[in-house]
Amino acid sequence: MAKRIEFQVSATDGSARRGEIVTRHGTIQTPVFMPVGTLASVKSLTTEQLKQCGAAPEAPNGPEIILNNTYHLMLRPGVDLLEQLGGVHRFMNWDRAVLSDSGGFQVFSLSSIRKVREEGVEFRSHIDGSAHFLSPETSIDIQQRMGVDIAMAFDECPAYGLSHAEVEKSMEMTHRWARRSLAARTGESALFGIVQGGIHPDLRKRSAEEIGSIDFDGVAIGGVSVGEPKHEMLEVMNVTAPLLPADKPRYLMGVGTPEDLLDGVAAGIDMFDCVMPTRNARNGSLFTSLGKVAIKNARYATDQRPLDPNCSCVTCRTVSRAYLRHLFMTGEIAAMVYNTIHNVSFYLDLMRGIRQSVASKSLQAFRDAFLSRVVSGEVDA
């Protein structure tokens, strides 16, 4: 069988890497941000609208890869149906790459309705209470049957605040699950392992060595963005990233803010995903080149300027802040559409800028310029 993905680094800037990942559904320029489409949908956008995100009018727009979620799709519409309908790509008319989360995050986020055992995790459906089981074997099976380009090993994402001993125990199980996940992989999906270890540097080191020694197609840092303080997340990232294999993509799961992305790339991360641009968009919190805009704020009621003067997404090209505020305040669906288009575009544009700056060895300058603009507070100027 041909390699499931090919990863190549074309340039570096310090620890930062500029590269690309070739998949069966197109090539991904890295470092990359992957919008989250949990239920085979980037919330509030049609697949066509998603492809219109991003600012470069001449270039192919839209993300080159998105996420979906094993647990959520397993419940609805169910993997049998997805398989019967030709997989997630065909299902949502998406011809670019898809990475699926294994359900490991739901071990954390749905902790109140699940039971973890060595064999796997028993979930009670958050929809109807019915029992569902995910293990390394069943998770990988589902991900493969969905036809994703990149599957994730099934891991246990531990909560923040557990003791060293508890995190260690969890991590060791995640390591066993990692080997079981790889053993279960039989299809064409690439498979990434996930490093755990909480906020403990010694555990992160052990986990990076263990996961890095397994024949995965890429390695992820999991277990962050679970409520820990920012500096803890950065420390985990900075301790772990350098220990990961240099010839595989490195994926920081669930991160993050624009600043986090800059820090992550600087630490040598190649892939990110986060619900922040999409969720915040629906909640009226918009990222701009000049800082955050809470579009519901009264001061935008008569503001006829574009949301972000430096953005050329559909939203910023066509409507005013005043209109966006009106749509948001009145609960119009279009508010979420416009807001999501912008936030996703902003993230894609940010990553494009980051990639260019790594290629030209100017990431630090790019970062400084970006942050000085964002903190200057000129959104309302």
Add this chain to the structure above:
RNA sequence: GGAGAGUUGGCUGAGCGGUCAAAAGCAGCAGACUGUAAAUCUGCCGGGCCACGCCCUACGAAGGUUCGAAUCCUCCACUCUCCA
């Protein structure tokens, strides 16, 4: 003309002698959101202040009963329903 019901903070609407500056919802103002149980959640929401407590003005208007009234009585104004 007759009988009855009602008038509460921007709106709807609880309260029916003290624990009421007055429930709840909405609207409004602000904040949060990091591998999505999120178009969600949280806080504020009469005014003032040397502000975790105090003062002022408040439940249609005016009088009254009472130690104490949004709550009881009198009268006035207005609104609504039904019967002629």
